[in-house]
Amino acid sequence: MAEKLISKIPEGPLAEKWTNHKAHIRVVSPANKRKLEIIVVGTGLGGASAAATLGELGYNVKVFCISDSPRRAHSIAAQGGINAAKNYQNDNDSVYRLFYDTIKGGDYRSREANVYRLAEVSNLIIDQCVAQGVPFARDYGGLLDNRSFGGAQVSRTFYARGQTGQQLLLGAYASLNRAISKGQVKSYPRHEMLDLVMINGEAKGIIARNLVTGEIERHGAHAVVLATGGYGNVFFLSTNAMNSNGSAAWQCYKKGAFFGNPCFAQIHPTCIPVHGDQQSKLTLMSESLRNDGRIWVPKKKEDVEKLRKKQIKASQIPEEDRDYYLERRYPAFGNLVPRDVASRAAKERCDAGFGVNETGLAVFLDFKTAIERLGKDVITARYGNLFQMYEKITDVNPYEEPMMIYPAIHYTMGGLWVDYNLQTTIPGLYAIGEANFSDHGGNRLGASALMQGLADGYFILPYTIGDYLAGKIQVPKTDINDPAFDEAEKKVRERINRLFSIKGKETVDSFHKRLGHIMWEYVGMARNEAGLKKAITEIRELREEFWKNVYVPGEENEFNQEIEKALRVADFMEMGELMALDALNRFESCGGHFREEMQTEDGETKRDDENYMYVSAWEYKQGAEPELHKEPLKYEFIKVATRNYKD
Amino acid sequence: MDLTLKVWRQKNAKDKGHFETYQVKNISPDSSFLEMMDILNEQLIKEGNDPVAINKGCKSSGPVAFDHDCREGICGMCSLYINGRPHGPDNEITTCQLHMRKFKDGDTITIEPWRSAGFPIIKDLVVNRGAFDQILQAGGFISVNTGGVPDANAIPIPKKKADESMDAAACVGCGACVATCKNGSAMLFVAARVSSLALLPQGRVEAARRAKAMVAKMDELGFGACTNTRACEMECPKHITVSHIARLNREFLSAKLKD
Numbered sequence: 007m008a009e010k011l012i013s014k015i016p017e018g019p020l021a022e023k024w025t026n027h028k029a030h031i032r033v034v035s036p037a038n039k040r041k042l043e044i045i046v047v048g049t050g051l052g053g054a055s056a057a058a059t060l061g062e063l064g065y066n067v068k069v070f071c072i073s074d075s076p077r078r079a080h081s082i083a084a085q086g087g088i089n090a091a092k093n094y095q096n097d098n099d100s101v102y103r104l105f106y107d108t109i110k111g112g113d114y115r116s117r118e119a120n121v122y123r124l125a126e127v128s129n130l131i132i133d134q135c136v137a138q139g140v141p142f143a144r145d146y147g148g149l150l151d152n153r154s155f156g157g158a159q160v161s162r163t164f165y166a167r168g169q170t171g172q173q174l175l176l177g178a179y180a181s182l183n184r185a186i187s188k189g190q191v192k193s194y195p196r197h198e199m200l201d202l203v204m205i206n207g208e209a210k211g212i213i214a215r216n217l218v219t220g221e222i223e224r225h226g227a228h229a230v231v232l233a234t235g236g237y238g239n240v241f242f243l244s245t246n247a248m249n250s251n252g253s254a255a256w257q258c259y260k261k262g263a264f265f266g267n268p269c270f271a272q273i274h275p276t277c278i279p280v281h282g283d284q285q286s287k288l289t290l291m292s293e294s295l296r297n298d299g300r301i302w303v304p305k306k307k308e309d310v311e312k313l314r315k316k317q318i319k320a321s322q323i324p325e326e327d328r329d330y331y332l333e334r335r336y337p338a339f340g341n342l343v344p345r346d347v348a349s350r351a352a353k354e355r356c357d358a359g360f361g362v363n364e365t366g367l368a369v370f371l372d373f374k375t376a377i378e379r380l381g382k383d384v385i386t387a388r389y390g391n392l393f394q395m396y397e398k399i400t401d402v403n404p405y406e407e408p409m410m411i412y413p414a415i416h417y418t419m420g421g422l423w424v425d426y427n428l429q430t431t432i433p434g435l436y437a438i439g440e441a442n443f444s445d446h447g448g449n450r451l452g453a454s455a456l457m458q459g460l461a462d463g464y465f466i467l468p469y470t471i472g473d474y475l476a477g478k479i480q481v482p483k484t485d486i487n488d489p490a491f492d493e494a495e496k497k498v499r500e501r502i503n504r505l506f507s508i509k510g511k512e513t514v515d516s517f518h519k520r521l522g523h524i525m526w527e528y529v530g531m532a533r534n535e536a537g538l539k540k541a542i543t544e545i546r547e548l549r550e551e552f553w554k555n556v557y558v559p560g561e562e563n564e565f566n567q568e569i570e571k572a573l574r575v576a577d578f579m580e581m582g583e584l585m586a587l588d589a590l591n592r593f594e595s596c597g598g599h600f601r602e603e604m605q606t607e608d609g610e611t612k613r614d615d616e617n618y619m620y621v622s623a624w625e626y627k628q629g630a631e632p633e634l635h636k637e638p639l640k641y642e643f644i645k646v647a648t649r650n651y652k653d
Numbered sequence: 654m655d656l657t658l659k660v661w662r663q664k665n666a667k668d669k670g671h672f673e674t675y676q677v678k679n680i681s682p683d684s685s686f687l688e689m690m691d692i693l694n695e696q697l698i699k700e701g702n703d704p705v706a707i708n709k710g711c712k713s714s715g716p717v718a719f720d721h722d723c724r725e726g727i728c729g730m731c732s733l734y735i736n737g738r739p740h741g742p743d744n745e746i747t748t749c750q751l752h753m754r755k756f757k758d759g760d761t762i763t764i765e766p767w768r769s770a771g772f773p774i775i776k777d778l779v780v781n782r783g784a785f786d787q788i789l790q791a792g793g794f795i796s797v798n799t800g801g802v803p804d805a806n807a808i809p810i811p812k813k814k815a816d817e818s819m820d821a822a823a824c825v826g827c828g829a830c831v832a833t834c835k836n837g838s839a840m841l842f843v844a845a846r847v848s849s850l851a852l853l854p855q856g857r858v859e860a861a862r863r864a865k866a867m868v869a870k871m872d873e874l875g876f877g878a879c880t881n882t883r884a885c886e887m888e889c890p891k892h893i894t895v896s897h898i899a900r901l902n903r904e905f906l907s908a909k910l911k912d
Contacts, residue, residue: 055799058799059798059799062798062799073722073728073730074720074730074781074782074783075782075783075785075786075826076786077728077729077786077826078722078723078728078729078730080722080723080728082723082727082728083723083725083727083728092805092806094806130800132805133802133803133804133805134797134799134800134802135805136802136805136808136855137795137797137802137803137855138794138795138797138855139795139818139849139850139853139855139856141815141816141818141819141822141849141853142805142815143815143819144809144810144811144812144815144816145812146812147809148809148810148811148812148815149806149809150805150806166819166822167819167823169727169823171727172727172823172825173819173822176822179789180789180793180794180795181794181797181799183786183789183790183793183794184790184794184796186790187790187791193786195783195786218775247722247723247724247728248721248722248723248724249722281681281683281684282681282683282684284680284681284684284688284689284691284692285684285688286685286687286688286691286724287724289724289725290725394745395725395726395750398726398743398746398750398752399685399750399752401752401754464799464800465799465800468799509702511702513695513698513699515691515695516695557698557702559698559701559702559715559716560715560716564665564776565665565718565775565776565779567716567718568698568715568716
C-alpha cells in the first residue's frame with residue numbers, strides 16, 4: 007500500500023516548483039469544463055473560494071453547507087488577521103521568510119514544497135480580497151496597515167478590526183453569490199454530507215441529508231472537494247462553532263482516504279477560562295491582543311491566594327511582584343511566541359500554583375502598559391470589539407482590570423492526507439483548508455489558517471483539479487442510480503435508524519461531554535504513554551456505552567438537531583481514539599504535540615528527527631487496528647534546527 | 654437562578670404553533686442564554702424519555718429547535734425574540750452573547766422566533782432566512798473573477814472611507830433588523846451591503862446597478878418599506894446606523910434618475 011503515499015512534489019529548486027508544476031499539469035478547455043461537475047462540501051474560506059473560482063472557470067459546481075447560509079461557516083469567527091509576504095512595512099519580509107517562519111513554527115513537521123507555495127501565493131490573496139471590497143485596516147495615506155502575530159519578527163498580518171475572518175469570508179461568499187446568480191454554482195444550504203460515494207475506486211458523489219426535511223439525497227459529480235474544516239470539537243469544549251464537526255472527513259477516511267497526523271491539535275493560549283459545568287463552548291480572545299497585551303501571573307503565592315479569594319484586584323499588585331513569564335523565558339519573541347509555546351508556559355505556571363482565578367486555571371493578559379504608552383483611544387481603535395466581547399462574557403472591564411485567559415482547543419493541523427495537488431489517496435477526492443493536513447506541521451502560526459484556506463480555494467485547487475478532470479472529459483455525468491449509491495444510501499439509513507432504535511437513557515450531549523473530558527485530560531496539552539493508553543480504553547468503553555444507551559428523540563424525517571448531533575458524536579468517538587493512537591505512536595514532542603517523556607530540562611519540546619521526521623498517514627481497516635503509513639519529510643532547502651524563541 | 658420560560662413551539666411550517674411553559678432551575682448567572690436553552694433541552698429530552706412521566710400524561714414535544722453556531726456573536730445564526738426584543742434585553746449583542754446575569758431569579762422569560770413574512774418558520778424558533786442570500790445574489794458583490802487583479806496597494810483608499818465601509822460590513826446577517834421592524838423591512842440589511850461597497854473605489858464601478866438590483870429583489874421577496882422608525886438601528890447587534898440607509902437611498906435615487 008505504500009505506493010499510495012505519493013506526494014507528487016515536483017522536482018527542481020524550491021522557488022520554481024509551483025511555477026514548473028503549473029506549467030506541466032493538464033488543463034481543461036472551456037467547452038469541456040461545461041460538461042464536468044464538481045461537488046464542494048463546506049463553505050468556509052476554502053470551500054466558498056473554491057466553489058466560486060471553479061464556477062467562474064466554467065465547471066458545474068454544487069456547494070453544500072450545514073448552516074442556513076454559506077456565510078455562517080466558522081471561518082467567520084477568525085479574528086486577528088491573515089499573513090502575506092507583501093513586505094509593505096519594509097521590515098525585510100519576503101516569501102522566503104514567511105515560508106521559513108511557517109516551517110519553523112510547525113516544528114519541522116510540514117512539507118517544504120507545500121509551505122513555500124503557500125507563502126508564494128499569499129500576496130495574491132491580499133490583492134484578490136481588496137478587489138472584492140474587503141475593508142482591510144488602512145493608514146491615513148490610504149495604504150494597507152499591518153500588525154504582528156506570534157512566531158514572526160515582522161509585521162505581515164493584514165486585518166479588518168478584530169473580525170478579519172468575517173470580512174474575508176464575506177468576500178468569498180460574495181464571489182460565491184455572484185457565481186450562484188450566474189447559474190455556475192448551485193447552493194444547498196442546511197445539507198449535511200453523510201457519506202462519500204465511490205465507483206471503481208474513484209470519488210463520484212455524496213449522500214447528503216436535507217436538514218430541514220430529513221430526506222436522504224444523492225448527488226453525483228466527476229470530483230468531490232472536501233472543505234469541511236477541523237475536528238477540534240472532539241474535545242467538546244473548544245473555540246470551534248457548535249456545529250463544526252469532522253464527520254464528512256471521517257466518512258472519507260472510512261472509505262479509504264488516509265488520515266494525516268491526527269494527533270496534531272492546536273491549543274490556543276488566549277481563550278476566556280471555563281466558568282463552570284454549564285459551559286457549552288469557549289471563546290477565543292485574538293492573538294493580535296498579544297501585540298500590546300502582556301501576559302503575567304503574580305510572583306508571590308500570597309498574592310495568588312488573595313486574588314482567588316477576591317481580596318485584592320490584579321491592578322493592585324505592584325510591577326515588581328509580577329512575573330511576565332513569557333518575556334522572562336523567551337526574551338527574543340516575548341509575548342509573541344507561537345501558540346503551542348505560550349499555551350504550555352501558561353499551563354506550567356498554573357500547575358506550579360500561580361493560576362489567578364478560583365479554579366487556578368487562568369493567567370492575566372494585561373493592557374496597562376499599552377494604555378499608558380498609547381492612550382485608551384488607540385487601544386479601543388485596535389481592539390475595541392474584542393474588549394467589548396470580553397466584557398459581555400465576563401462582566402469585567404478590561405480597560406481597568408487585566409483579562410483572564412487560559413489555553414483551549416482551537417484548530418487541528420491534522421486532517422485528510424493529500425498530495426501536492428491536494429488530492430487524497432482516493433482519486434477524485436480533494437481536501438482543502440483545515441480539512442487537510444498539509445501546511446502547518448505540528449503547530450500552525452497565527453493568521454495562517456485564513457491564508458491557507460484562501461490559498462487552497464482561490465489559487466491552488468482550481469489549477470490542480472484540472473489535471474485530474476482533464477482525464478475525465480469523455481466520462482458522462484455520474485448516474486445516481488448506480489448500485490454504489492444504493493449501497494451508500496442504505497448504510498446511511500441503517501446508521502440513522504440504529505441511532506433512533508437504541509432508545510437508551512443518556513443524551514447525546516452527555517456522551518460528548520464525557521468524551522471531551524477524556525480527551526482534554528489525556529490527549530490535551532500534555533500527553534504520556536500511560537494516559538494515552540488509558541484514553542484509548544476509556545474511549546472504547548464510552549463508545550460501547552453510547553451505542554447501547556444513547557437516546558435520540560424525534561423522527562428521522564423532520565428538522566431534528568439531536569440526530570444531527572448523534573451522528574457527529576458517534577464519529578467523534580472514533581476520531582478521538584485515532585488521535586490518541588497517533589499521539590501514542592509519536593514518541594517525541596513537536597509543536598502542539600507534547601509527550602511528557604520527551605522534554606528538555608527547561609520543559610521545552612524535544613523532537614526525535616531520526617525516528618519521527620515523517621507524516622503519519624493512517625489507513626482505515628474494517629474491524630481491525632488502522633495501519634500506519636509513513637511519508638518521510640525531506641528538508642532539502644532549509645537546515646532543520648531546534649526551535650528557539652529565546653534569542 | 655430559577656426561571657419560568659414561555660417558549661414558542663411549532664412543529665413545522667404548516668403547524669399553527671403555540672406557547673408552552675417550562676421551569677428551569679439552578680442556572681448560573683455566568684451562563685449564556687443559549688447555555689440555559691441547552692439545559693432546558695437536556696431536561697426536555699429526559700422528560701420525553703421518562704416512562705413514569707409519560708404514564709402520568711406528560712406529553713413532551715421534545716427539545717426546542719433553535720439556530721446557533723459560533724456562540725461568540727459573529728456567525729449571525731442565533732435569532733431569538735426574547736421578552737419582545739430581538740437578541741434580548743442587552744444592547745449591541747447577539748443572543749449567544751447574552752448572559753443570564755441580565756435576568757433576575759424568578760423571572761419569566763418569553764422566547765419567540767423572528768416573526769416576519771420574509772422569514773417563514775421552519776420549526777419552533779428556527780426560521781428560513783434564505784431571502785437574505787437571494788438579495789445578496791442579486792448584486793451584493795463586486796464583479797471580479799479570481800486572479801488578474803491589481804496590487805492591493807495600487808488604489809489608496811482614505812482611512813475614513815475604509816473605516817466607514819468596515820462599519821457597514823460588520824453586518825452578521827442575523828435578521829434582527831427585519832424582525833424588529835413593524836413593516837418587516839430589510840432596508841438596514843440591504844443598506845449595509847450597498848453602503849459598504851459604495852464607499853470603496855472598487856465597488857463604485859457597479860454601484861448603481863447594485864443598488865437597483867438589490868432593492869428590486871428585496872421588494873420582490875415581500876419585505877416591507879422603510880418608514881424611518883429606526884427600530885432596526887436600535888436592535889442591530891453590530892450597531893449599524895441608519896446613515897447607511899440614507900446612503901442607500903442616495904445611491905438608489907441617483908441610479909434611477911440616470912435611467
